[in-house]
Amino acid sequence: MNRWRARVRSALQVWRHHRVQAVLAVLGVVAGVSGLVTVVAIGEGARREFNAAIGLMGGGTLVVRSSGAALPMERVAAVKRIFGRDLNQVVPVASAQTTAQSGSARVDGVRIVETARDYLAAQRLDIYDGRFISWYDQEYESRVCVLGWELGRQLFPRGGAVGQQVRLGDRVFLVVGWLAPMQRPDIELGAMELPELDQVAYVPLATDGLATSRASLDELILRFDDEADMIRASGAVQRILEYDAEGTTFEYVVPVEMLRQKFHLQTVVGLLLMGTTAVMLVVGGIGIMNTMLMTVLRRRPEIGLRMAFGARRRDIIEQFVTESALVAAFGGVMGLVVGAVIAQVVGWQLGWPVAIGLTAGLSGLLAALAVGVLAGAYPAIQAAAVQPIRTLNHG
Amino acid sequence: MIRTAGLQKAYRQAEREVRVLEGLDLEIRRGEFVAIMGSSGAGKSTLLQLLGCLDVPDAGEYWLDDREVSKLGPDNLAEVRNRSIGFVFQSAHFVDYLDLVDNVALPAEYGPSTDVDQHRARAIELLQRVGLGHRLDHRPSELSGGERQRAAVARAMFARPRLILADEPTGNLDEENTRQLVELFADLHEEGITILLVTHDSDVAAIADRCYRLRGGRLENLAA
Numbered sequence: 001m002n003r004w005r006a007r008v009r010s011a012l013q014v015w016r017h018h019r020v021q022a023v024l025a026v027l028g029v030v031a032g033v034s035g036l037v038t039v040v041a042i043g044e045g046a047r048r049e050f051n052a053a054i055g056l057m058g059g060g061t062l063v064v065r066s067s068g069a070a071l072p073m074e075r076v077a078a079v080k081r082i083f084g085r086d087l088n089q090v091v092p093v094a095s096a097q098t099t100a101q102s103g104s105a106r107v108d109g110v111r112i113v114e115t116a117r118d119y120l121a122a123q124r125l126d127i128y129d130g131r132f133i134s135w136y137d138q139e140y141e142s143r144v145c146v147l148g149w150e151l152g153r154q155l156f157p158r159g160g161a162v163g164q165q166v167r168l169g170d171r172v173f174l175v176v177g178w179l180a181p182m183q184r185p186d187i188e189l190g191a192m193e194l195p196e197l198d199q200v201a202y203v204p205l206a207t208d209g210l211a212t213s214r215a216s217l218d219e220l221i222l223r224f225d226d227e228a229d230m231i232r233a234s235g236a237v238q239r240i241l242e243y244d245a246e247g248t249t250f251e252y253v254v255p256v257e258m259l260r261q262k263f264h265l266q267t268v269v270g271l272l273l274m275g276t277t278a279v280m281l282v283v284g285g286i287g288i289m290n291t292m293l294m295t296v297l298r299r300r301p302e303i304g305l306r307m308a309f310g311a312r313r314r315d316i317i318e319q320f321v322t323e324s325a326l327v328a329a330f331g332g333v334m335g336l337v338v339g340a341v342i343a344q345v346v347g348w349q350l351g352w353p354v355a356i357g358l359t360a361g362l363s364g365l366l367a368a369l370a371v372g373v374l375a376g377a378y379p380a381i382q383a384a385a386v387q388p389i390r391t392l393n394h395g
Numbered sequence: 396m397i398r399t400a401g402l403q404k405a406y407r408q409a410e411r412e413v414r415v416l417e418g419l420d421l422e423i424r425r426g427e428f429v430a431i432m433g434s435s436g437a438g439k440s441t442l443l444q445l446l447g448c449l450d451v452p453d454a455g456e457y458w459l460d461d462r463e464v465s466k467l468g469p470d471n472l473a474e475v476r477n478r479s480i481g482f483v484f485q486s487a488h489f490v491d492y493l494d495l496v497d498n499v500a501l502p503a504e505y506g507p508s509t510d511v512d513q514h515r516a517r518a519i520e521l522l523q524r525v526g527l528g529h530r531l532d533h534r535p536s537e538l539s540g541g542e543r544q545r546a547a548v549a550r551a552m553f554a555r556p557r558l559i560l561a562d563e564p565t566g567n568l569d570e571e572n573t574r575q576l577v578e579l580f581a582d583l584h585e586e587g588i589t590i591l592l593v594t595h596d597s598d599v600a601a602i603a604d605r606c607y608r609l610r611g612g613r614l615e616n617l618a619a
């Protein structure tokens with residue numbers, strides 16, 4: 001440990017003495033590392049947002065949407081029967097828009113979602129107060145409702161919504177729950193419906209519901225354990241739902257796929273940049289190797305002198321590899337700074353999420369160190385082959 | 396301290412062979428001060444390189460402190476150079492990016508101890524002793540020829556070797572600087588350090604206990 005501290009100290013002194021050479025030697029590494037940091041920051045940013053969005057809606061989610069004709073309820077039951085084991089949830093959804101009223105408070109354009117108990121888990125909603133729709137509510141088509149955060153605040157500005165009554169359209173419901181504000185990903189989730197601004201009321205799916213009859217739905221959310229299960233099942237689901245349906249086909253939305261589409265450009269750009277970055281790192285390594293070879297040539301007397309005072313071949317190799325690694329690490333740090341700036345500008349200009357964190361920093365530094373060690377190895381071996389008697393005698 | 400028997404060394408260069416040492420015998424006892432003279436090209440530096448473990452002989456035996464050095468591998472030779480021998484070269488080489496203190500402490504980089512503060516303290520003490528206490532943080536290139544040679548002596552003494560090999564240390568110096576350096580060697584001799592000094596200058600050789608001339612690949616005794 002101490003020996004390496006001495007090596008690093010000595011290497012620092014070398015490069016402090018030859019600053020211009022050090023800077024020229026590492027230009028390539030700076031370019032390579034800044035490219036790498038940019039790539040990783042873009043990739044990492046995309047990955048994090050992707051994961052956040054997936055976490056919110058579940059990777060195994062399949063949304064079936066009616067376009068025109070409603071989804072027949074008995075087919076939904078068939079899907080449930082067949083995939084019961086793989087399927088986490090089947091959530092029927094019907095929706096409508098109406099007016100909500102409580103006392104003197106009145107809100108227009110409220111989205112009414114007629115759904116079942118599992119909707120809460122399927123959409124990862126959180127309860128703020130009270131409870132969500134229960135089995136009992138579903139069975140008996142209770143006249144109860146759960147308010148979205150925003151709607152609850154609009155109707156009951158002083159709070160205490162649970163236990164009150166609201167009028168939705170021409171019917172009166174008992175408020176049994178109030179949802180917390182929704183955690184929303186920054187990105188547009190496409191066709192995956194997220195209730196707008198929490199201005200929504202959830203009611204049990206009813207035979208004579210506000211939206212549709214209980215015999216049909218306009219949306220069905222199927223949640224499988226994971227994406228693979230969902231892909232495997234999707235063909236069969238389609239056949240069951242559309243069996244003998246004439247002309248009426250449904251829309252199948254795979255939210256994960258939509259997300260992937262959204263990050264497609266980032267992926268392609270990342271791959272292209274990765275290739276360029278690799279080339280730049282190799283060029284950077286050649287730059288360092290070149291400088292190191294010149295250094296070794298110029299410092300033959302020093303090498304001979306060190307040998308005369310007890311340096312072994314291995315000491316000389318370690319010395320020059322350390323110098324090379326150190327100057328490369330210095331280039332790596334400069335590359336980190338430049339790369340962080342580039343990534344920020346790219347993210348800001350293109351509106352891409354970027355994540356300049358540990359992953360980007362570490363990969364940049366490690367790449368620089370690896371380049372330094374590799375580029376320094378050959379010159380160091382050359383240095384260790386110096387014959388002290390030839391360099392010390394006359395000169 | 397030193398004993399060689401039948402030491403041979405030749406340089407081969409493009410089919411031509413230069414035979415430098417041809418069966419050289421030498422014995423130096425602990426604490427002796429021995430001077431070697433000889434014309435240019437006689438092989439004085441070659442002999443010093445062999446004795447200093449910087450090169451290996453083609454044939455012959457070399458014993459240093461009861462160890463047969465001619466049988467040691469490269470790493471062990473490096474250790475001998477580090478612990479047992481101090482070099483002073485004709486043209487004092489230094490590491491140009493280190494200050495004088497670090498240059499004098501250079502052997503410590505390859506020694507067993509890792510106490511940097513202690514190394515620097517010893518280097519400073521040695522530099523003060525050779526009259527360079529006011530040049531501690533200077534670069535070697537900022538020193539005069541005489542100062543450089545005195546710094547080189549300080550460096551050779553750093554690891555407390557019992558043997559110092561000096562190859563024409565006064566070759567490039569004026570009278571005053573030569574005198575200072577010779578006094579330094581005389582002091583070291585007083586302290587019991589074994590010294591082998593190569594020189595062209597018979598005045599310098601005069602302070603030695605014994606004096607040899609290297610000629611025809613062998614040593615001839617000269618009256619001291």
Ligand SMILES: Nc1ncnc2c1ncn2[C@@H]1O[C@H](COP(=O)(O)OP(=O)(O)OP(=O)(O)O)[C@@H](O)[C@H]1O
Pocket residue numbers: 389390393406407408413415433434435436437438439440441442
């Ligand atoms: N590395 C080498 N390769 C080939 N020949 C060499 C080498 N080193 C020395 N020689 C030759 O060996 C002979 C002895 O050289 P050496 O340097 O030992 O002489 P020297 O007595 O020290 O001379 P000087 O007083 O000029 O320093 C010379 O003829 C020299 O040309």
Ligand SMILES: [Mg+2]
Pocket residue numbers: 439440441562
């Ligand atoms: Mg010589």
